[in-house]
Amino acid sequence: MQMATDDQRPRRKRVPINWSLPIFSAFLGLVLLAAGWIGGNPLLGLAMLGIMLAFGAIFVVGHRSETIRMMAAGRGADERWRSIDLRATAFSGMVVLAAVIVAFLWEIAHGRSGNPWAPLGALGGVSYLAALLWFRWRG
C-alpha cells in the first residue's frame, strides 16, 4: 500500500479563532472575582472566574465547530443563526420574567413588600412596551 505524502493528504481548512468572546468571558470572570473578593468571599469569586474561563475555553477549543463559530459571531452570524439567537433570547426573557412574577407573588403572599422583584418586573414590562413601540416605529 502506497503511503500518502503530505501533498496528497487533504488539508484541513484553517479556521481562525474568534477571541472576542473568550476575552470578554475572562474579563467578566475577573470582575466577578473582584466582586467576590470585595464582598469577603474570594472562594466564590474564584469559582465564578473558573466558570467564566471554562465558558470562554469552549469557544477556543471548539472553534472549528460551525455552531460555536456562529455563537461567537454575534451580528456576523448568518440569517438562520440570527433568527435562532432572537428566538432563544425571547425565550430566556420570558423565563426570567415568569420567574420574577412568581418570586414577586411569593413575597407578597408572605406579607413582604415584593422587592426587589416588583421593580424588576416593572422594568421588564416597560422595556417590552418600549421595544414594541420602537420596532413598530422602525417598521
Add this chain to the structure above:
Amino acid sequence: MRNDVRTLRLERKLSQGALAEALGVSRQTINSIEADRYTPSLPLAIALARFFGRPVEEVFHADGNR
C-alpha cells in the same frame, strides 16, 4: 418551504459547504433549507435562485408542489 435546492446543488456536484461558502451562509443553513426546516429570507432565496440561474419560483414552491 419545499424547494429544489438539493437537486440543483447535486446537479452541479457541489457540497453543502461549497454552496454555503458561495452564498456567505453556514453549511447548517443550506442543510436546513434543503430539509425544509428553514425558510430563507427573500434576499437569500433570490441569491440561491440567481446562483442556480433559475427564477425564484422555480426553486422555491410556496404552494408545496414540486
